[in-house]
Amino acid sequence: MIGHNALAHERISxxxxxxxxxxHGGMAQQAIAAIENALVDLKARALDVPVYELLGGAVRDRLQLYWSHCGSYRLGQTSAYLDKPEISSLGDLANLGREVAGLGFLGLSKPTYSCSTVNPECTSRALHGHQDGLN
Incomplete structure (x- = not known):
């Protein structure tokens, strides 16, 4: 990328x-996407316009907040890195559902949990049960 025009984000991508x-796929795609996002942001700053203007203009002024892969980083040792409680039971999943709703998220997706104490068939009920408005 050294020596390339940083504003030519599509060519670089x-x-x-x-x-x-x-x-293709996996980490390579994620790394390229991160670089492209940074280049688009750089171009928007250089042109003194918001990024959405480079993408054709604003479509809406509000978005529903959604948490993808909710809780996936709370399995095993990774929860310690986040200083968050580990998910190891249905009660933990229910607590996560309450936390997610309390943070203002209106929807979530969850990974398939492989904890021996978590029954994957019950995760949806545990996460969504009693959480009005959580999809």
Missing amino acids: AELYARTRQA
Whole structure:
């Protein structure tokens, strides 16, 4: 990327995708997406416009808040890195559902939990049960 015009984000992204053709998906795609987001932000700042103007203008003025992969970083040792309680029971899932609703999220998706004490068939009920308005 050194020596390239940082404002030419589409060309840079295309070149990065071409160079990672044999390793498509996963981390390579995520890294390229992060670089492209940074380049689009840089271009918007250089042009003194909001990013949404580069993408065709605002479509709405409000968005519903959604938490993807809710709780996936609270399984096993990763919960300690976040200084959050580990999910190891249905009660923990119910507490997470309350936390998510309390933070203002209106929807969530959850991974398939593999904790021996968590029954995957009950996770949806535990996360969503008694959480009015949580999808």
